[in-house]
Amino acid sequence: KAGVTQTPRYLIKTRGQQVTLSCSPISGHRSVSWYQQTPGQGLQFLFEYFSETQRNKGNFPGRFSGRQFSNSRSEMNVSTLELGDSALYLCASSIRAEGTEAFFGQGTRLTVV
């Protein structure tokens, strides 16, 4: 059974550009959550999607957005990149609405220069 797949694994972008990250959850999982991990702020929740609907949103500016498709795959987009957006972005999938397990992908490491 395939795990959570995040693409790309590494990304370098220039300040002011936008970026789209992709997450394919485990087959059958309908919940996808996104997290940002930085050395200074640690792991912070961005948003969660369940059955194509955003259920929760963290305290991030509107430049951060996401969506989920009918096959449960999810994308997150960051517009007008800032240097502080450099981070490891992790995606987690759960089989149901309030899962007792959340499985993470290997993350996308974004560097903004």
Added chain:
Amino acid sequence: AQKITQTQPGMFVQEKEAVTLDCTYDTSDPSYGLFWYKQPSSGEMIFLIYQGSYDQQNATEGRYSLNFQKARKSANLVISASQLGDSAMYFCAMREGLKAAGNKLTFGGGTRVLVKP
């Protein structure tokens, strides 16, 4: 106030010994779940163990056990018989509430464990 507190930023443990990683949490919600994750240098978060607030018994998964003390709001992870491959960052996390919270996890700052041969 911090929702999840891990007071040990780093620790060494001798191979084959047991180690306890501390985690305290803060919530007023009677329904919550507590998670432990391992993050090796590769970056992937590996799920280790889960404890629900209503679970009567402490959770165990192989060499991992969770020492759940509800009144003290602590959920310490015990790793028995440490192996070199256990060297990693360990995160405690909490999911609060029922449906409203969904699968949103709040993480602690982590504890770095280094297993010595």
